[in-house]
Amino acid sequence: MKLRPQLLFDLLIIIFFLVFVYEAIDWRLQARLYPWAVGIPMLALSVVHMIWELKGKKKPSSQPSAAPVDFQFTRGTDPALARRRAINIFSWIFGLFAGIWLLGFKITIPAFVFLYLKVQSGERWGLSLLLTGAAWFLFWGLFDWLLHLPFPEGQLFVWLGL
Amino acid sequence: MIDAFVSGFWQVLAWPAFGYLLIGIAVGFFVGLLPGLGGLATLALMLPFSYTIKQPVEAFCFLLGMLAVTGTTGDITSILFGIPGEGSSAALILDGYPMSKRGEAGRALGAAITSSVFGAMVGALSLALSIPIMRPLVLLFGSPELFIIAIMGVTFIGTLAGASLLKGLLAGGVGLMLAAIGVDPQTGSLRYTFGSLYLWDRLDIIPVVVGLFAIPEIVDLAVRGTSISEVPKTKLVGVIEGVKDTFRHFWLTVRCSLIGVYFGVLPVLGANVAQWIAYAHGVQGVKDAGKGAVEGVLGPGAANNSTRGGDLIPTVAFGIPGSGSMALLLGALLIVGLNPGPEMLKQHLDVTFAMVWVLIIANLIVAGLCFLILNQLAALTFIRGSLLIPFLLFFVFIGSFTANNSLADLIATLIFGVAGYFMVLYGWPRPPLILGLILGKIAENYLWISTAAYGSKWLLFPSVIILIIITIVIVAYPTIKERRGRARYERPDDAI
The missing domain is CATH 1.20.58 (Methane Monooxygenase Hydroxylase; Chain G, domain 1)
Structure with a gap:
């Protein structure tokens, strides 16, 4: 077994x-x-x-059909490093959700883009701010102003009565 | 009839109809590119504008033109980023995204766009040609046969599970069971809601697809720490190769287009189902399926566009919309003062043919536009992953949210994102789960109608028995093929 x-x-x-x-x-x-x-x-x-x-x-590994017809994770990265990076990106993903829930889309989207670029990716201030501005403009212009999607307020503001 | 066909063409090209068509194409182009925001949702948003358009052809140039191109541009997002631009483009991720990773984005895009145009042509021609013969086609199958076809679809895609057929079938089973969540359509009782109000309304396909497919790909991009393309940046090449691929696999593209038309004609089934069936058909027997086989791009690329033509057949001829988007188009027909049915095939035959022309012209225009900006689109795959990831996650969460404007959709995306990660890690195929989820609701309805009408006798209907035999053959074929291969592998001397 x-x-x-x-x-x-x-x-x-x-x-x-x-x-x-x-x-x-x-x-x-x-x-x-x-x-x-x-x-x-x-x-x-x-x-x-x-x-x-x-x-x-x-199945014998020599057979070409052993893997499912689906996306496969890239091989070649050290497994321990891959695991650490996977946990890291999942933390960002869950953090993004927590931010949206607590602060709402309007604050979290630009904040997340900026923090990811600056803290995680270590990008320069100028590029980070430029791309954050682009993300905010895309979010506000397309989804808020044009499509009027009803984005909920953050739960934190509800709790604080703001 | 020829007069109506020619008249329909000139009506589409006349002003302001052609202007409406261009606006519709522009809206559809961007809607298709954005993950999650689907053609159906946008059609619903744009439908009120048809009140202000007086002429039926102008209204259809706008609405149908918009809907016709979302499939093509949705394919682009799936291929370049591994995120389905449209629910009906998810199957293109399986082989299109690996092609982008190995620097063949141009070839994949060339193949997807050409097969999309090809599929749209086949769909439009099917609409034009099938008008006199469609009734027996629609009425060919009853609920018992449609139930077995639904199960056959899940089984068919489950056989692509590679090493373990059981994993494929079980993944399909999980999808079929997840489809039972929510208010039971027969009794009105709650099933598997576990006290959650969100689950009353069933699991929406968009958050599940986005989570299951996009999150594992984003995780992989972060783990690799490179751009989407794993090869150094070069000028986009291979677009013409992709176009040639469509003609190299001409009959495959034709067959997959016809699969799309047929699934479009059948009630409730549509592009979401047709793409997977066409994918499974396209990669059957292809060695590098799932790793960047162009056949896996051509099949769903053709099918998800040809479905539109098939979809229109029962909508126009009988007033029976085969999908949600067709239900909205039916509403538009009534708004502009047209009654579907014999009237559309007699008094307003020119309008019906104008629809055929809208499908063709819209797809030709968008294909030309795509080819013009392909370099710019494909260049996105060479941008560092660390710059792309926050934007991809932004679209993942916004895309999920737009499904129902609910934060609960984001939770569903997270749950299925984690599930998708482990499915990929442990070699469980994801497509059967999605197809099971899509077909589950339909399968349950047909199962209950069959049982209520015929008891258990429907299981002995000759047509049902034939379909069951076909399903068994589909399941057994890879195993038989594998055993033969293994016998040859273990006895190399005999093979010589």
Whole structure:
């Protein structure tokens, strides 16, 4: 038996189908028909897949069709460095969401662009300010002024009653 | 009929109709480029303007001209940045973006634009030619067959999972299950909402697509620390090669265009589904599929444009819109005083043919425009990733927000962004999940209608059995092919 990190992901898939099938138990037939028609066979397949993975069944790497027809992460970067950089960019992504939630789009978008360019990318002041201005103009001109998208105020302002 | 065909052409080129067409193309060009902001949303925003346009042809030059080009420019964003410009352009990421990364953005764009124009022509001609014969085409399948076709679509795309067919099927299954979230259409009861008001209205496709596809690509760009293109900057080359590719794979482009037309004609299915089916068909048997195969660009590029022509067929002929955008166009038909149905095919045949011409002319103009500024567009892939990333994330979040103007869409994008990252990391294909999510709602409706009308007898309908057999063959074929290949691999002496 070979324990690999992706087994956790496989386990999550089983739990996903299990929860979706279990939730439907008390529903009327009309509501339950589709989730069970799809979910039960998929639950069985996910268990079969997990067993295969546990047994370590893998295709010979010489076969060209081994990778899925989908985007593949670039190889060649040191795995530890790649992991650190991935965590770093995810922190920025989650930070952007937190900023939008707390301060709203209008403040967060230019602030984020400037901070990313200056702090993360280490760009010069002039370029950082120029691109921040461009981002703000694009945001305000297209999405606010022209399309009138209803951007919500930041939660922080709601809490502070501003 | 010929008179109406010629009259339609001159009506489109007459002033001010042609001016409206140019405005529509300009709006559609930018809407297509911007991720998330789709043709449907923009059509809804622009529909009120059709009240002020008195002539039907002028109104359609504006609205249909705008809608016709969003698919083409949406393909450009998918290829250059790995972010779907339109929901119907997501499939182009799979091979178009890898081509950009290895410095072949010009070839990918040339192929996408040419196949798009080609697809639009096929779609428009199908609309023109099929007017007398469309009724039996639409009524060919009932709900049991349409349910099996939906499952077949997910299965078909699931077979592209590479090493593990099961991963592809399971990813499709996850999409099909996610489609069940929200208010149940039959009983009105809440399913899988877990107390969240946002989930009552089902998962919107835009935040899911943007999260699943764009975030892993942005993470990869940050990890690499380079520009999108991994090769040094050179003058954009290969555009002509991309154009030639379309003609080199002429029959593939024709077949994928016809797939688009057919999925456009079928109710509810449309460009979002057709692109994946065309992609799967295009890369079947192609060794470097998913790593920058031009066939993976040509297939969806042609299909997502030809769908427009197919979409218009039931809308114009029967007043049955096959998609959300066609429902809005149907509204525009009524606003300008036209009634879809026999009237459109008799008294207003020239207007119907004018629509055909709008599809053709709009796509020719936008293709010319794209070729003129391709160098500038492709140069974006040589900009340092550290400069691009904040702008890409800005568009990811704005694009998700525009789906429903809700912050909850951003949370969905984040969740599916993380899920997409791990799916790529562990070799799970993402396209089946998206197709499952798109087809799930349709599949459930057809399953329930079939069961309510026929009980379980529909499973024994000859047409259903044939479709099930085709589905099984689709699933079994790669396994049989692989076993044969493995036997040959293990016994090289026998092969000699």
